Amino acid sequence: MKPACSYAATHAASLADPAGFWAAQATHLHWDKQPENPLSQDANGFYRWFAGGELNTSFLCLDHHVQQGRGDQPALLYDSPVTRTRRSYSYAELLDLTARFAGGLREIGVAMGDRVIIYMPNVPEAVVAMLACARIGAVHSVVFGGFAPHELAVRIDDARPSAIICASGGMEFDRVIPYKPLVDEALAKATHKPAHVVVLQREFVTAELQAGRDVDYQTLLRAAPVPALPVPATHPLYILYTSGTTGRPKGVVRDHGGHAVALRFSMEAIYDLAPGDVIFTGSDIGWAVGHSYIVYGPLLRGCTSVLFEGKPVRTPDAGTFWRLVQDYQVQVMFTAPTAIRAIKKEDSDGRLARQYNLSSLRHLFLAGERCDPATYAWAQQLLGVPVVDHWWQTESGWPMLATLVGLEGMPAPRAGSAGHPVPGYDVHILDEVGEPVAPGTTGLVAVKLPLPPGCFPTLWNDDARFHESYLAPFPGYYLSGDGGYRDHEGYTYIMGRVDDVINVAGHRLSTGEIEEILAAHPAVAECAVLGIADSLRGQVPMGLVVLKDGQTIGEGQLEKELVAAVRATIGALACFRTVLCVARLPKTRSGKILRKTLRQLADGEDFALPATIDDPGILDEIRAGLARRGVGVAFETTKST
Known part of the structure; x- marks a missing residue:
């Protein structure tokens, strides 16, 4: 062919x-x-x-x-x-x-x-x-x-x-x-x-x-x-x-x-x-x-x-995509990384996938936002076929x-x-x-x-x-x-929108790079890193993480482990010290995480509620969590249907 x-x-x-x-x-x-x-x-x-x-x-x-x-x-x-x-x-x-x-x-x-x-x-x-x-x-x-x-x-x-x-x-x-x-x-x-x-x-x-x-x-x-x-x-x-x-x-x-x-x-x-x-x-x-x-x-x-x-989950469960592959003898599947993370969150051991015959599948393609290596590896191990971001x-x-x-x-x-x-x-x-x-x-x-x-x-x-x-x-x-960036072997890495680069005391850091580290933790289903305003360093990163279903690790212990992981990989210059556990992340209906909105929320800025948001109510939950950590307590949103 x-x-x-x-x-x-x-x-x-x-x-x-x-x-x-x-x-x-x-x-x-x-x-x-x-x-x-x-x-x-x-x-x-x-x-x-x-x-x-x-x-x-x-x-x-x-x-x-x-x-x-x-x-x-x-x-x-x-x-x-x-x-x-x-x-x-x-x-x-x-x-x-x-x-x-x-x-x-x-x-x-x-x-x-x-x-x-x-x-x-x-x-x-x-x-x-x-x-x-x-x-x-x-x-x-x-x-x-x-x-x-x-x-x-x-x-x-x-x-x-x-x-x-x-x-x-x-x-x-x-x-x-x-x-x-x-x-x-x-x-x-x-x-x-x-x-x-x-x-x-x-x-x-x-x-x-x-x-x-x-x-x-x-x-x-x-x-x-x-x-x-x-x-x-x-x-x-x-x-x-x-x-x-x-x-x-x-x-x-x-x-x-x-x-x-x-x-x-x-x-x-x-x-x-x-x-x-x-x-x-x-x-x-x-x-x-x-x-x-x-x-x-x-x-x-x-x-x-x-x-x-x-949806990839709840219609009726996290195995619905695999059912489609089996029932229609799908050769190529294409979806967003956020869909795979949603499935991984609810079925982290892949039990539902093993209920279906996926032998027709040749490739899984991912696009829409950057796929973190942890999600990539999980999908590849689960399906046994090449995963192409x-x-x-x-x-x-x-x-x-x-x-x-x-x-x-x-x-x-x-x-x-x-x-x-x-x-x-x-x-x-x-x-x-x-x-x-x-x-x-x-x-x-x-x-x-x-x-x-x-x-x-x-x-x-x-x-x-x-x-x-x-x-x-x-x-x-x-x-x-x-x-x-492009590595020495010619592979290109897309790290996100240009405004997802934060400046920490003169050091330009990619939020995508920090997200890779957080996503590799065995308790983390998905995450988002945002830069929040800091009077001393200009910006400092903080992480919002969603736990896999069934995980019981406390927020304090998780924060300690993730801070140590970022320090070991990037160094103390990242100034990464804050982790907030949330039930879910605000996303567009196409599955992209609303990082700009999160950043505005954390900095206490006024913002209009994005028309593409999938679940507006999650912002109030995140606001309460940020307030508990002393972050972004003063903000208002403009309601949108």
Whole structure:
């Protein structure tokens, strides 16, 4: 299955002749009109891929495979323990639903270039909605179901959609979350008013429909099917909002052509998946991972994708991911390190995993935040397959660093490292003035331009912000905002966001490095280290730790042992002296720890409650614990739903 070229030769070729390399990859796709120029620059000087070409992502994901005789192959396997539902959709069935729903969108006035916001949980109807938008050249923007009305309103006013597609509600564990009231509140707050709201009625919660505006999802499915519309390769496929440093979200744009070429390549080269193979990505379609590796990547490659509506724990237990691997004969699993830590916390000895036959699994891929070596080692020992930590961002849309298991001669994965640069990415570690740093030295992670296909060409309606945020700091480079280093053997280590570096009496320390030490303790399930203000040293680190289930070690004894471990590894200069045991850590719904919020909380600063927080109540519990230790006692939060 592996291509004949080695990793080293493939990566070198991609940098020596980017246009030629990606033009060759583009030949694997069906084009309605061949590109005139693989790589060009627009009027702003921004790089664009495959200008002049025309194709359609929905056609590539569905029609192409049906035409190739794979119509009966499963495309999507839906598994929802929260609603006790399982369904399988073949490529032919998914094509039929998509073509008819696209016809329904046209009937309510959605046209090429119009934006459509999709506000739904992980259900097949959401995947159909995404593919239907692509089919008619509409630009979808998926917003995580259950997002606060204010944040949804901000996205409505920025994208100015002609329609919103939502579910009547979602379910988490045994808790029903009605979505339609949140949508109605967001529309009341928003200046822009879309013409229609399309509502998928779920059997456990019924939404009230507003006459003249709201339409039942099933009504659109009764429309006549429509063919895929060829669109320019540079035409936007979707907008995906990511948080911005100013509090105003950034609308990351993805185009049809570059996106399709890059994702198809990644499925083969990075994940070593062939048509008919099964991938389970434990994420949500509201995030970049869900877009790329639940929906588009697997379907572009002709794979079978498992769509899971639930959590890694409590639906019903910490063995649910392993059940999915067994039941659907999953070859590749992809999830976030935080999911593995959640499973490890509740089933630290792996008893539940041993109840299932996991012999189909070839690789476990992790991304979303840095995977600490302790979690990496636990997963590898439990599963007995290679664990691959890799690094990418919403902005890139696909991995920038990885161990490419589909290429020969690839250095083996290494705990703590995100691997090596993926073909197309010329990754550098720079100092604060943009000069390369020596191996082993932590710096700013940047990628030399041009970025490969699949990366965002700009931000929605904000070219100036795109340039200012990502390109202006170091001309000729994309600045990732992450810090890291490269060792003497070429492995790259991503240590977290640049603002996760703390300055202790003039010593710059990575919180990720200290977290590695804490996570290695046998009682610790997961942890977060933050720098808190100190009048003498500027900042000092403190650790928040979550214990594994069943652990009875006292906070004082644990603190003593962790302080000793940090001192032994880093030295007294770290000034690490404080550990607080907490029930859980505040995270985004995608599983990222809210370190900035924790830091503001510990320093007693006012802050707005992040819209992406999964469990707002945990902040009050942490506040009480910090107050008990004399830290961060004066702060207020701005409530958000």
